[in-house]
Amino acid sequence: MKDDISRFIGMVLDNKYEIKQLLGKGGTGNVFKGTHLYMQIPVAVKLLHPHLITDETAVKRFHQEAKLAISIKHDNAVSIMDFGMVNNELLYLVMEFIDGISLAYLLKQEKGMDINRVVKFMKQICQAVDVAHKKDIIHRDLKPGNIMIVDCDQPNEMAKVIDFSIAKLSSGKGQDLTGQGIVIGTPEYVSPEQVEGSSLDNRSDIYSLGVVLYQMLAGELPFQGKSAMTLFMKHIHTIPPPLTNIRPEIPARLEAVVMKALSKKAAQRQNTVLELAAELEAAITDFSSEGNSFSRMRMDIDAKETDIPTVMVDSGQSKKDKVNPNITGEEPKRNITIEKPRHSPEAFFPSDDMTQELETPREIRQKNKEPLNLPIEPVQQITKQSSKNLLAETSNQKEQPKSFWQKILNLFSGLWQKK
Numbered sequence: 001m002k003d004d005i006s007r008f009i010g011m012v013l014d015n016k017y018e019i020k021q022l023l024g025k026g027g028t029g030n031v032f033k034g035t036h037l038y039m040q041i042p043v044a045v046k047l048l049h050p051h052l053i054t055d056e057t058a059v060k061r062f063h064q065e066a067k068l069a070i071s072i073k074h075d076n077a078v079s080i081m082d083f084g085m086v087n088n089e090l091l092y093l094v095m096e097f098i099d100g101i102s103l104a105y106l107l108k109q110e111k112g113m114d115i116n117r118v119v120k121f122m123k124q125i126c127q128a129v130d131v132a133h134k135k136d137i138i139h140r141d142l143k144p145g146n147i148m149i150v151d152c153d154q155p156n157e158m159a160k161v162i163d164f165s166i167a168k169l170s171s172g173k174g175q176d177l178t179g180q181g182i183v184i185g186t187p188e189y190v191s192p193e194q195v196e197g198s199s200l201d202n203r204s205d206i207y208s209l210g211v212v213l214y215q216m217l218a219g220e221l222p223f224q225g226k227s228a229m230t231l232f233m234k235h236i237h238t239i240p241p242p243l244t245n246i247r248p249e250i251p252a253r254l255e256a257v258v259m260k261a262l263s264k265k266a267a268q269r270q271n272t273v274l275e276l277a278a279e280l281e282a283a284i285t286d287f288s289s290e291g292n293s294f295s296r297m298r299m300d301i302d303a304k305e306t307d308i309p310t311v312m313v314d315s316g317q318s319k320k321d322k323v324n325p326n327i328t329g330e331e332p333k334r335n336i337t338i339e340k341p342r343h344s345p346e347a348f349f350p351s352d353d354m355t356q357e358l359e360t361p362r363e364i365r366q367k368n369k370e371p372l373n374l375p376i377e378p379v380q381q382i383t384k385q386s387s388k389n390l391l392a393e394t395s396n397q398k399e400q401p402k403s404f405w406q407k408i409l410n411l412f413s414g415l416w417q418k419k
Helices: 056-070 103-109 115-133 192-196 202-218 228-237 252-261 273-304 361-367 377-381 384-396 404-418
Strands: 017-025 029-036 041-048 080-086 090-096 100-102 147-150 158-161 310-314 318-322 337-340
Touching (some): 017 041, 056 090, 115 147, 115 158, 115 202, 115 273, 192 202, 192 228, 202 252, 252 273
Antiparallel strands (some): 041 090, 080 090, 100 147, 147 158, 310 318
């Protein structure tokens, strides 16, 4: 018999919590948005399905969820506020109301998230899970659907881990409520040892986080299948496709961290979630320090493959915008790649392939401390005569160091004279 969800709307539990609306459905219970009548704050209320009230295992698991979750106190984990029973027929669990979206929803909107954002969220998740692990609690169901994002797309956006409904104690102190031959968890995210029914420790959660990491970066799961059994076998035997096959720009070191977390053997993974977070931070630090040279190399290659001038904007991530080749009414004689330095938004400097015998952009930057607030268009509109006049004026000056702009004029003058 299915429970009539609508009958719970408007219900008041223990004269404190008024049920307002349904938030989500689950196998063992439904979650509602409610109001704490005395404090007048929103809360989330999880109700065990009434037809399970006679199921001793379901009741014990629901109670265990409350006891384990309430012991995990961290800004990146959901807070448990209350637990109780109404008329011996309705079990409820009261949690903080998280005003946000699930990571699962966010991943549907963004295929392949920004690398820095992925690492930021995963570090927050690892910090919350570490609190659980230090209390010998294994989550066993870490997945995007159990991670909420608060203040999404804001500078202070934050991840929160929820739903400890199938968590267990790794120390064996608690009662194991898992039936013989039953795989507990979500097929896409379970660890090989969960599938095999082996004893679990915190590294099982690390594997699940590895799957989440892969999905956030690649925009797809490492393993896909039409049945749970197919997915189970892939978790045990199949090596996931390299991340760089899907996103070539992902740094090799970051890929190595993710693949380590997805190792089939627990002993080959990171030992703790904090170790995973530290390795991710180190990988992204290397990526940030090497990102400029990588972006310049990629954009130079692109510039040589097209007759349309390319503007390279270096702001942490490279973007290529095509410029109208007919600004001056003539086809450009050669490609011009112009770099926009990160800390000088108004300044433009030529890239290495344009300077040729002149000094490198790095050397020029060191000599020219003042940014040149010059538009791009004059570079393309300089005529042969005007360049000669400017060069004549420069030669009459007494031992004045050549400005960066004058070097550009010399370069263009030389090109035209050759023709």
